[in-house]
Amino acid sequence: MYSQQFPYSVAIKKDEEIYICQCGKTAKSPLCDGSHKQTDGVRPLIFTAEKDQSLTLCGCGKSADIPWCDGSHNR
Numbered sequence: 513m514y515s516q517q518f519p520y521s522v523a524i525k526k527d528e529e530i531y532i533c534q535c536g537k538t539a540k541s542p543l544c545d546g547s548h549k550q551t552d553g554v555r556p557l558i559f560t561a562e563k564d565q566s567l568t569l570c571g572c573g574k575s576a577d578i579p580w581c582d583g584s585h586n587r
């Protein structure tokens with residue numbers, strides 16, 4: 513999942529629900545593809561948008577606020 517040195521940008525509409533991968537096994541980074549079913553208890557983060565927005569999700573794995581990018585990829 514954390515295979516790049518820059519964030520993912522995910523556009524999401526108001527009231528849309530997305531499943532963000534937390535297990536690292538997805539083939540559809542950064543979103544869940546159901547692969548967590550092979551892991552013990554790791555579940556996706558369910559996020560519901562309160563407005564139309566663009567999410568900035570960590571692609572490098574260095575963020576202190578996973579799954580969100582905190583700028584650590586610049587260091």
Ligand code: FES
Pocket residue numbers: 517518519520569570571572573574575580581582583584585586
């Ligand atoms: S992409 Fe990982 S901190 Fe920004």
